Amino acid sequence: MASDHAATSVTSDHAVDIDKHVRIYITVFVTLMVLTIVTVVVSRFHLPVPIAVTVALIVATIKGSLVACYFMHLISEKKLIYAVLALTAFFFVALMALPIFTVSDGFWIH
Amino acid sequence: MDIPYTVEIRRDTGLTNGKIGIWLFLASEVMLFGALFASYILIRVGAPSWPRGDMFLDVPLATVNTIVLIASSVTMVMAWASLMRRRFQTYRIYMGLTILAGLVFLVIKYFEYSHHFHGGELPSTNNFLAIYFTLTGLHGLHVFGGMVVNAYFWGPGAKLWKTNPVWFTNRVEHSGLFWHFVDLVWIFLFPTLYLL
Numbered sequence: 001m002a003s004d005h006a007a008t009s010v011t012s013d014h015a016v017d018i019d020k021h022v023r024i025y026i027t028v029f030v031t032l033m034v035l036t037i038v039t040v041v042v043s044r045f046h047l048p049v050p051i052a053v054t055v056a057l058i059v060a061t062i063k064g065s066l067v068a069c070y071f072m073h074l075i076s077e078k079k080l081i082y083a084v085l086a087l088t089a090f091f092f093v094a095l096m097a098l099p100i101f102t103v104s105d106g107f108w109i110h
Numbered sequence: 111m112d113i114p115y116t117v118e119i120r121r122d123t124g125l126t127n128g129k130i131g132i133w134l135f136l137a138s139e140v141m142l143f144g145a146l147f148a149s150y151i152l153i154r155v156g157a158p159s160w161p162r163g164d165m166f167l168d169v170p171l172a173t174v175n176t177i178v179l180i181a182s183s184v185t186m187v188m189a190w191a192s193l194m195r196r197r198f199q200t201y202r203i204y205m206g207l208t209i210l211a212g213l214v215f216l217v218i219k220y221f222e223y224s225h226h227f228h229g230g231e232l233p234s235t236n237n238f239l240a241i242y243f244t245l246t247g248l249h250g251l252h253v254f255g256g257m258v259v260n261a262y263f264w265g266p267g268a269k270l271w272k273t274n275p276v277w278f279t280n281r282v283e284h285s286g287l288f289w290h291f292v293d294l295v296w297i298f299l300f301p302t303l304y305l306l
Contacts (some may be wrong), residue, residue, distance in 0.1 A: 018194045025191070029184045036176050040169065043305035056301035063297045071187045071290045078124045081133050088137040095144045099152035 028070045035063050117276045132284040136291050139252075143295055146248065150241045150302065161238050163304040166231065168222055172304045175218050176296065179253075182211030183293040186260075186286045193279040198271055201282075205264045208289065212257040219250050242303050249299060252292045259285045 039059050043052065069075040074085075115127040123130055154160050163169075189204035226232070226239070233243040263282055270278040 018191050022191055025187050032180045039301055040173055052306055060298050060301050064294050067290055067294045071183050072287055080123050084133055084137055088140050092140055092144045095148045099148050
């Protein structure tokens with residue numbers, strides 16, 4: 001686990017694990033580049049707003065998840081970090097939902 | 111008195127204090143940007159019409175900035191990985207590249223902003239530009255802040271590597287978490303402001 005590596009000791013055994021990590025980082029980087037191009041290309045189709053918003057947010061969420069999971073090592077973190085983030089996610093979703101529910105009429109029309 | 115649990119794991123949390131600290135800080139940052147995203151939704155939903163971002167903004171420049179910031183996330187994590195491999199000079203190169211990428215991002219942003227200002231497009235011009243300048247301005251400040259911290263760990267702060275390499279590695283990991291968060295925010299800002 002990434003956090004354990006840093007927190008315990010820097011040894012040659014860990015270096016082998018790090019080599020695996022580095023390969024993953026490169027793969028994630030290439031994927032993020034491809035998804036960035038996809039985002040820009042899709043926007044050029046001038047899709048209707050609901051579809052454009054949905055596609056853009058799906059692609060952004062995939063990209064964000066890759067950054068969080070692999071660069072920020074969330075894929076192998078401790079439970080306490082997950083608990084903190086779960087609470088944050090709950091309030092974040094509430095924050096996003098409030099304005100949409102408040103004045104949802106017309107959002108999908110423009 | 112030494113700062114506790116900088117290297118050793120706390121038994122109750124299973125983490126170092128620095129790790130839990132940076133994640134709690136990032137949680138507060140999520141809510142800060144979340145509040146501004148919610149404002150964006152509220153303003154957009156309430157507007158009789160809303161311009162596409164590419165009517166006002168330079169999409170090719172922003173695409174380059176997206177690539178630069180994602181690349182900087184990779185160099186940041188490679189800097190940390192270099193320390194894990196005990197390759198300090200390689201760390202310095204990757205960290206230097208991360209700082210340079212941050213600088214490139216801000217210079218491109220400067221050109222974008224100056225183009226707007228010279229064209230008379232100010233935050234007071236309309237709601238779209240108001241939220242654009244607010245969100246990207248705050249994000250730019252975060253990039254600058256991250257650069258300052260990274261520059262410290264590239265320069266004077268790197269002395270710690272000689273006396274306590276594990277603590278130094280942890281510190282670089284924590285500054286990396288902040289840097290990746292800044293990248294993550296931009297990943298959502300880019301389509302939201304420029305493409306929709």
